[in-house]
Every structure is written in structure tokens, then in C-alpha cells.
Amino acid sequence: MKINTTAKIGNLEIKNRLIMTAMGVGLGNHEGEATEDFIAFYARRAKGGCGLIITEITRVCEGHGIGEYDQLSLSTDDNIPSFTKLAEEIHKYGSKIFVQLHHPGRETYTQLTGTEELVSASAIPSVAAPQPTRSLTIEEIHELVEQFGDAALRAKKANVDGVEIHGAHGYLIQQFLSANDNKRTDEYGGSAENRRRFLLEIIENIKEKCGEYYPISVRLSSSEFLDNVGITSGITVEETIETAKAVENAGVSLLNISAGTYATGFTIVEPTSYEQGWKIPFATEIRNNVNIPVAATGVIREAGFANKLIEEDKVDFVALGRPWLCDPDFGNKALSGNDDDIRKCMSCVYCFDTAGESLVTGGAHAKCAVNPEMGNETVYTKLQKNGNGKKAVVVGAGPGGLEAAIILAERNYDVTIFEKNDYLGGQLYLASLPPHKQKMRYFIVYAAKKLKDYGVDLRLNTTVSAEEIRALNPYVTIIATGSEPIRPSKIPGINNDNVYTPVEILKGEVTLANQRVIVVGSGLTGMETAIALQTAGNEVSIVEMQDVCGSGGGQTVIMDERGTLAKLGVCTMPGHRLLEIRSDAVIVADNADIEVEIPCDSVVISLGVKSVNSYEDLLNDLSNVFVIGDAKCAGRRIGDAVHEAYKIAYRI
Amino acid sequence: MKTKIVLNSEEALLEPSAIMGNEEGIYFTFMSDLGVIANVLPEPLEVASPLVSGYIVEIKNASFGERYMEAMLGVYVKLNGKVGMYPVTFLLSGPGAEMATYLGREKTGLSKKICENEDDISIKRDGDVLRGMVKRKGALLLDVSIKLGEYNNPAVGDIYNNPTAGKKTGGTSFYFHTVLEPDENGKAIYKKVNLISNEAEYAYHKWEPGKVSVRLYSSENDAWGEFPVFENMGGAYSVNDLEMKDLYIVGNPDPKKVIPKLMSTRFDKVALLKGER
Numbered sequence: 001m002k003i004n005t006t007a008k009i010g011n012l013e014i015k016n017r018l019i020m021t022a023m024g025v026g027l028g029n030h031e032g033e034a035t036e037d038f039i040a041f042y043a044r045r046a047k048g049g050c051g052l053i054i055t056e057i058t059r060v061c062e063g064h065g066i067g068e069y070d071q072l073s074l075s076t077d078d079n080i081p082s083f084t085k086l087a088e089e090i091h092k093y094g095s096k097i098f099v100q101l102h103h104p105g106r107e108t109y110t111q112l113t114g115t116e117e118l119v120s121a122s123a124i125p126s127v128a129a130p131q132p133t134r135s136l137t138i139e140e141i142h143e144l145v146e147q148f149g150d151a152a153l154r155a156k157k158a159n160v161d162g163v164e165i166h167g168a169h170g171y172l173i174q175q176f177l178s179a180n181d182n183k184r185t186d187e188y189g190g191s192a193e194n195r196r197r198f199l200l201e202i203i204e205n206i207k208e209k210c211g212e213y214y215p216i217s218v219r220l221s222s223s224e225f226l227d228n229v230g231i232t233s234g235i236t237v238e239e240t241i242e243t244a245k246a247v248e249n250a251g252v253s254l255l256n257i258s259a260g261t262y263a264t265g266f267t268i269v270e271p272t273s274y275e276q277g278w279k280i281p282f283a284t285e286i287r288n289n290v291n292i293p294v295a296a297t298g299v300i301r302e303a304g305f306a307n308k309l310i311e312e313d314k315v316d317f318v319a320l321g322r323p324w325l326c327d328p329d330f331g332n333k334a335l336s337g338n339d340d341d342i343r344k345c346m347s348c349v350y351c352f353d354t355a356g357e358s359l360v361t362g363g364a365h366a367k368c369a370v371n372p373e374m375g376n377e378t379v380y381t382k383l384q385k386n387g388n389g390k391k392a393v394v395v396g397a398g399p400g401g402l403e404a405a406i407i408l409a410e411r412n413y414d415v416t417i418f419e420k421n422d423y424l425g426g427q428l429y430l431a432s433l434p435p436h437k438q439k440m441r442y443f444i445v446y447a448a449k450k451l452k453d454y455g456v457d458l459r460l461n462t463t464v465s466a467e468e469i470r471a472l473n474p475y476v477t478i479i480a481t482g483s484e485p486i487r488p489s490k491i492p493g494i495n496n497d498n499v500y501t502p503v504e505i506l507k508g509e510v511t512l513a514n515q516r517v518i519v520v521g522s523g524l525t526g527m528e529t530a531i532a533l534q535t536a537g538n539e540v541s542i543v544e545m546q547d548v549c550g551s552g553g554g555q556t557v558i559m560d561e562r563g564t565l566a567k568l569g570v571c572t573m574p575g576h577r578l579l580e581i582r583s584d585a586v587i588v589a590d591n592a593d594i595e596v597e598i599p600c601d602s603v604v605i606s607l608g609v610k611s612v613n614s615y616e617d618l619l620n621d622l623s624n625v626f627v628i629g630d631a632k633c634a635g636r637r638i639g640d641a642v643h644e645a646y647k648i649a650y651r652i
Numbered sequence: 653m654k655t656k657i658v659l660n661s662e663e664a665l666l667e668p669s670a671i672m673g674n675e676e677g678i679y680f681t682f683m684s685d686l687g688v689i690a691n692v693l694p695e696p697l698e699v700a701s702p703l704v705s706g707y708i709v710e711i712k713n714a715s716f717g718e719r720y721m722e723a724m725l726g727v728y729v730k731l732n733g734k735v736g737m738y739p740v741t742f743l744l745s746g747p748g749a750e751m752a753t754y755l756g757r758e759k760t761g762l763s764k765k766i767c768e769n770e771d772d773i774s775i776k777r778d779g780d781v782l783r784g785m786v787k788r789k790g791a792l793l794l795d796v797s798i799k800l801g802e803y804n805n806p807a808v809g810d811i812y813n814n815p816t817a818g819k820k821t822g823g824t825s826f827y828f829h830t831v832l833e834p835d836e837n838g839k840a841i842y843k844k845v846n847l848i849s850n851e852a853e854y855a856y857h858k859w860e861p862g863k864v865s866v867r868l869y870s871s872e873n874d875a876w877g878e879f880p881v882f883e884n885m886g887g888a889y890s891v892n893d894l895e896m897k898d899l900y901i902v903g904n905p906d907p908k909k910v911i912p913k914l915m916s917t918r919f920d921k922v923a924l925l926k927g928e929r
Binding site: 122123124125127130135180183184228229230231233263547548549550562563565566567570571572573574575576590591592593594596 | 683684685686687688689690691693698699700701702730732733735781783795797798799804805810811863864865866867877880881882883884
């Protein structure tokens with residue numbers, strides 16, 4: 001395997017070609033120490049075969065430099081001891097570690113910074129989360145340059161192998177680099193050369209303080225892809241090539257190429273619709289113009305694909321983010337060619353959303369939908385293999401049921417799993433049906449292999465009765481029967497012939513064309529159904545009771561879906577609740593209870609789901625009966641079901 | 653009093669002040685799509701936010717004419733680092749609509765059209781609920797309701813600079829003043845465009861926040877439905893005086909690039925080129 005060859009970053013040898021990129025996971029404390037949880041999280045990935053770990057964003061100053069409540073900090077000497085311990089742990093596995101130095105610029109919150117205004121290259125607020133923003137003074141820029149250098153020196157003192165300057169993803173350095181954000185008229189604005197000055201001065205300062213040979217990586221967005229949202233003044237690949245040459249001349253040892261800015265966040269943390277490796281050609285183009293190693297990220301999910309990138313000389317290092325969250329052993333499995341054993345990232349962005357939930361408040365960490373151990377390395381320390389062949393019954397093979405069956409089987413329980421459908425995955429399978437959503441099947445494929453490996457008795461097309469379960473005399477029974485679409489019986493016309501469910505549309509059981517269609521409900525399923533219908537030549541309107549179209553899903557997924565709805569011209573009506581369905585119209589009421597008639601031919605009801613659980617009461621004479629996932633509480637996400645399943649299967 | 657065709661030089665000056673006094677109606681903001689907004693922006697304006705703001709108001713005491721109804725949709729833009737509002741399209745009705753439209757288009761460069769009936773633009777109030785509607789040539793373009801109380805999303809307060817009765821707020825707007833002249837073939841073409849920057853001041857008598865529901869539609873002549881409504885952010889019932897200060901030319905963008913973004917908001921389809929030139 002080509003990925004299993006050494007390569008150098010400056011004078012630093014990396015044992016393989018796999019890099020874990022920076023991801024904010026919220027395992028720290030407000031002081032920014034590398035806490036035990038942080039160290040355990042990173043060490044687990046080092047143990048799992050990662051060549052180079054790059055920490056999450058690490059602030060270089062307090063106040064306006066704070067980007068997350070629980071982020072790492074090297075703004076003072078106070079945290080050098082904990083970073084020393086972190087480096088020591090990583091080195092135990094032969095891996096190397098870089099600290100990513102970061103300033104958020106305008107992409108943070110005044111609640112976090114404690115300042116009245118955020119700072120940026122110019123006084124232009126964020127598009128994503130606008131807050132009062134002012135431009136940095138020349139004196140402040142000079143001070144920040146020093147602070148980046150000081151933070152790098154602290155990393156070096158902590159035996160950290162190198163630093164990465166975060167010049168991508170729309171944060172402060174990119175706010176200087178981008179002509180879309182930088183409107184300064186002094187020596188830090190205007191020409192591309194001036195806009196690069198801040199970054200180059202930081203590099204120079206780090207080299208002055210840390211020495212000529214201390215490795216520096218610079219993360220850059222190859223393109224901001226702002227043209228995707230109609231903005232023409234964003235950073236392009238051509239401009240990034242020139243920036244890459246400039247930072248190479250400044251003595252940088254590695255370029256880590258990503259893409260995007262906050263307005264195009266879906267190109268940073270891509271939802272599932274993006275193809276594997278889609279950013280690689282841009283990184284390769286940049287690599288062709290420099291003589292230092294280039295790492296690149298871009299929805300790389302399969303080990304074979306990663307290996308091919310090295311084999312075909314597209315990049316020097318394969319940079320992976322979320323795959324390390326899903327499977328800490330990605331490296332070892334990939335290096336040994338066990339691609340099928342890798343629990344692959346579906347790009348569901350549950351990690352990004354859960355990280356975001358505590359970004360301002362702290363107190364919680366990012367979670368991976370299909371790896372409940374992620375971030376809980378100090379909690380789930382050892383899976384006890386003490387099932388001793390005791391019987392375990394799982395009813396329902398959705399994500400929760402599959403996870404429960406895998407973990408119980410791994411613990412040596414004798415597992416039988418019943419599924420009424422002829423497919424695994426439940427709602428997850430349905431979520432994989434729309435165009436470009438096939439990656440959502442990764443977990444199903446992985447689970448199917450695991451069930452086979454562990455010899456789990458899988459019974460598809462089987463509706464099991466309570467008596468049949470009882471007859472198996474189970475030690476533990478997991479009810480994971482999921483949910484079914486809500487069809488509110490009180491709505492007049494709900495059972496009309498022109499009313500359908502998203503499942504009927506997405507599975508192709510019903511075909512609508514050249515019709516005016518109302519989709520009621522704008523969850524992910526509703527939006528995807530609307531997209532499918534509009535693409536099929538219908539004129540679609542989405543009616544949503546909440547004030548927001550597209551709540552309840554991943555943030556970048558929603559951005560992506562909304563962008564598609566806008567491009568397709570789907571009409572969206574948030575703040576309207578369904579009152580009645582007629583043969584040629586629906587009647588809705590808005591936030592002020594004003595009734596509006598919307599002419600239509602067909603209606604698709606996507607009002608979410610309700611729990612299906614016909615077993616719990618029938619099995620109350622059995623011990624250890626657990627209801628999980630949507631069967632327990634409907635309408636939650638894949639991760640909620642999987643985490644519940646894991647917790648029970650781990651502890652029983 | 654009878655008027656005369658020929659005025660003396662002092663009489664022939666336009667009223668210099670532009671005060672929309674006692675402006676009363678519904679203000680609303682919703683989250684739309686960056687790409688759609690960017691697409692309607694003439695150069696060199698750049699999109700600053702995915703938000704769209706609008707209003708339906710009755711302007712009772714205009715310094716330049718009789719009372720009229722006005723509806724507007726505008727977006728947030730940036731120019732040389734300054735963030736401001738670009739009003740994309742205006743519709744007017746009522747006795748003062750004609751003068752407000754002529755002045756708006758010729759003096760300021762606003763994209764204004766007139767609705768044929770006064771009640772094409774309407775605001776009705778029933779207790780704590782107001783409903784505003786905009787129709788033109790028989791087609792419904794905007795239907796917005798507001799239930800007074802709280803914003804849909806409290807963040808919208810900052811967008812409006814948190815107005816209260818007695819408070820004054822200001823802001824920058826950008827307009828495109830176009831110069832139409834005959835070319836050497838005797839055909840009228842746009843030879844020049846002035847990008848205008850204008851400071852305006854709102855003096856609020858009332859600002860009552862509320863929860864809005866925005867419905868936008870397009871017709872053959874007016875593409876108000878082009879902006880998707882992804883989130884109702886909120887709005888208010890307000891009474892205020894709006895003063896538009898002096899106008900400054902801050903650029904002369906290429907008419908070929910700008911004009912295609914302006915024509916449909918100033919002219920109906922019937923006035924635009926049909927068939928091969």
C-alpha cells in the first residue's frame with residue numbers, strides 16, 4: 001500500500017501518508033488545556049495508525065481570538081504542560097502531532113469573545129452569523145503576528161512536532177486573503193500581494209522564534225467557491241497557486257489544501273451529496289506549482305481511494321477529518337487493506353452539528369452518529385466480552401437495532417435480529433434513496449458485514465410475535481422498531497386519493513409529473529422529496545408549519561438542500577400549517593391564523609414520524625427489555641438511535 | 653390656481669428635500685438564498701447577507717407630493733467595505749405614486765413601477781394582526797401578515813438596529829441612476845450608469861415587533877417570487893419619518909453589465925425587446 005510509506009515534512013519523517021485534520025470536538029475546558037479527554041481522543045487515533053495528527057483550532061490570543069468555548073489555547077505559557085503530555089502520548093505510537101494555530105476573525109460570537117465587536121480585515125460582518133465587526137488596526141495586526149509566533153514557540157516548547165497556520169475556511173487569515181472580505185486600502189489590502197502580507201508575516205515571525213527548521217504547515221482553501229452563490233470576488237484556485245508559491249518561498253514545509261469559506265460552508269464540511277475526492281483536483285493543480293509536500297482533504301472515505309491518490313501522485317498526504325471520528329482505527333485498517341472493516345463516514349454532519357450545539361456554551365462535545373465511542377474514550381474504556389452465549393433478541397434492523405446487534409455480538413451474546421422489511425437500515429436506507437445520497441448506506445454495508453462476521457442470526461422479511469420472542473428466552477431484548485410516517489387523521493382530506501407519503505415517492509411506488517404538488521413538511525425528507533418531484537417536472541411548493549424551512553437536519557446539509565431548492569425554483573412557505581386538503585387545493589393558516597388557499601393537484605405529507613412499538617407492553621414479563629431509537633421517541637437522528645443502542649449494549 | 657407651462661428658473665427646481673413623513677405600515681425580513689440574491693445584484697455591489705427585507709407602507713406626508721402606498725423588496729450588500737441596502741424593486745399606488753415614481757427613477761435611480769389601482773397595495777388591520785397585499789395587473793405578488801408581539805427570530809432586532817419610539821436610526825443605500833440617450837443610429841440606449849450612495853435617517857414614532865408570514869409570487873411582469881423564503885425572521889408595524897439625505901455618485905459601472913439586472917424592475921415585458929433585433 002502506497003499510503004503505508006514514509007514521507008517527510010521538512011526534516012520531519014511521518015510514518016505513513018495519513019493525516020488527521022483539525023476538527024473542533026469540544027473536549028477541552030475554558031482555559032484551553034489539553035485535557036485528559038482531549039489526550040485520550042487524539043491518542044486513540046494515533047494508536048489507530050494516524051501518521052500525523054493536527055489538533056483542533058488553538059487560539060493564539062484571548063478576547064477576539066476565542067473561537068469556541070472549549071477550544072485549545074496557547075495564548076499563554078500556562079498550557080505548555082498539558083500540551084507536553086499530549087505530544088508525549090501521541091509519540092508513544094510513533095505518530096507526530098502539529099498544533100493548528102487559529103484566529104476566528106469575524107466568524108465567532110461576542111458572547112465568546114466578551115468584546116463589543118468582532119474583528120476582521122474590514123468592517124464586514126459574517127454572512128453566516130452577522131455580529132458587529134470592525135477592522136483591525138495596523139498595531140493590532142502587528143500584535144497578532146507576534147501572538148502567532150509566541151503560540152508556535154509554546155508548541156515547540158511542549159515538544160509538539162510542528163504547527164499549522166489556519167489560513168482556510170473563512171477565518172481571519174482568509175478574511176485577509178480574500179478580496180471579497182478584505183477591502184483595506186493600506187499595505188494589508190488591495191493587491192493579492194498585500195492581502196497575503198499578514199500570513200507571510202506570521203510565517204516569518206514563527207520562523208524567527210522557532211528556528212528555520214521547525215515544520216510549519218499552512219492550511220489554505222483552494223477556492224472559496226463563492227461563485228456557487230453568485231459572488232465573483234472570492235479566492236480562486238489560480239490565486240491560491242500564487243499564495244502557495246509565496247508561502248513556499250517563506251519557508252513553509254507543508255500545504256494542507258481544503259476549500260470554502262463560511263458562506264459556502266457546505267464545501268468545508270460537505271454533506272453526503274458531495275462525491276468522494278471532489279476537492280483533490282484543485283489540490284493537485286496547486287501541487288503542480290510548488291516543490292513542497294501537499295496534503296489534501298475532500299470527502300475521502302475509502303482506503304482504496306486514499307491509496308490511489310498517493311499511487312497516482314495526486315497528493316503527498318491524504319488528509320482525513322471525519323473518517324477518524326467514525327473509526328479511530330481507520331489507519332491500521334486502511335494500511336492493512338481491510339477497507340471493508342472500516343466504519344465509514346456517511347457525511348451526515350451529526351459531528352458538526354453536535355459540536356455546534358456547545359460551541360458557545362461549552363459543556364458538551366462533538367459526537368459521531370455511528371461511533372458512540374468518539375469523544376468518550378475515557379468513558380467507554382473496555383468492552384466486556386462476557387455475553388457467554390446468552391440469548392439476545394433485537395427487533396428492527398434500523399441503525400439502532402444494527403448497532404445493538406453488533407455490540408451484543410461482539411460481547412459474545414447469541415444475537416437474533418428480526419426485520420419486517422427485506423432490507424437493512426430502516427429509515428437510513430430510505431434516506432439513501434434520493435440522488436447523490438448513496439453514502440448514507442455506508443453504515444448499512446458495514447453493519448451487514450459485521451453481522452456476518454459475528455454470525456448473527458439475521459431474519460429479514462420477518463414480523464416476529466411477542467410469543468416467538470418469549471420462546472427464545474432472551475436475556476436481553478432490544479426493541480428498535482423505529483417509526484412510521486405521521487398522517488394526521490384530523491386533517492380533512494388526508495385520505496384523499498391525491499395524498500401520498502415521501503416513501504411512496506422516493507421508492508418510486510408513485511410517479512408524479514407535470515403536476516402542481518404541495519409537500520407538507522420541510523424536514524430533510526420533505527426537502528429531498530420536493531427536490532425529486534421538482535426535478536421530475538412538477539411545480540412544487542413546500543408548506544412548513546415552523547418558521548424555518550429545513551430544521552432538524554445537519555446545518556451544512558440544510559444549506560446544501562436549500563441551495564438546490566433555490567436553484568430549482570421550489571416555492572417555500574414556512575410559518576404555514578395545513579388545515580385541509582381538497583382535490584384541487586390545500587388550505588393553510590399562517591402565523592396570524594390567516595387562511596390561504598394554495599391550488600395543487602397532489603399533496604405529499606412529510607410531517608415526520610411517530611413511534612412504532614407494539615412489543616413493550618407484551619413483553620413486560622421479561623427482564624432486560626429496552627426500547628431504543630425512534631421506537632422510544634420518534635423524529636430523532638441516526639446518531640441518537642445508535643448512541644442509545646451502544647450505551648445499552650455496552651452496559652447490560 | 654391655474655399653472656403655466658413655462659416656469660421661471662427658480663420654479664423649475666425640484667424640491668430638494670425627500671422626506672417621507674408619517675410613513676406607516678408593515679416591515680418584514682426573511683432569510684432567502686445567497687445565490688439568488690447575488691444573481692440580482694448589479695456590479696459592483698456584492699452580497700452581504702442572505703436576508704431580504706421589505707415593507708408595505710402608506711406615505712402620508714411626502715415632501716414631494718400627495719400620499720401614496722409603496723411596497724419594496726431589498727437586499728443587504730457591500731461596496732468597498734461598506735454594508736448597505738440595495739432596494740431591488742418598488743411598487744407604488746395612490747395619488748402620489750406618479751410623482752414618487754418619476755422622482756424616484758429620474759432623480760435617485762430607484763427601480764419603481766406603478767400599480768394601476770390604489771387598492772392594489774393594501775394594508776388591513778384587525779386587532780393585533782395586520783395583513784399587507786401587493787397586486788399588479790391582477791397578479792398577487794406579495795401577501796404578508798404580521799401578528800404583533802415578538803419577532804419570529806429575535807436576531808432580526810439587530811438587523812433593524814433595534815428601533816423604538818423616539819429613536820433615530822440611519823443606514824446607507826445604493827441605487828443605479830441610468831442615462832438613456834440616442835445612439836448614432838437614433839436608437840435609445842443606456843450610455844451611462846451612476847452608482848448612487850445615499851444616507852437615510854428613520855425617526856420612529858412607533859415600532860411594534862411581530863411575527864411575520866411572508867408569501868411571494870411572480871407574474872409575467874414582476875418577479876417578486878424569485879426570492880425563496882427559507883425563514884420568517886420577523887418584522888414590525890411602524891410609523892416613522894424617513895429622510896433621504898444627499899445623493900453621491902460613487903461609481904460608473906458598465907451599463908452593459910448593470911442594465912440587464914434593472915430592466916424587469918423598471919419596465920414591463922411589453923416594453924422590452926420582442927423577437928430579433
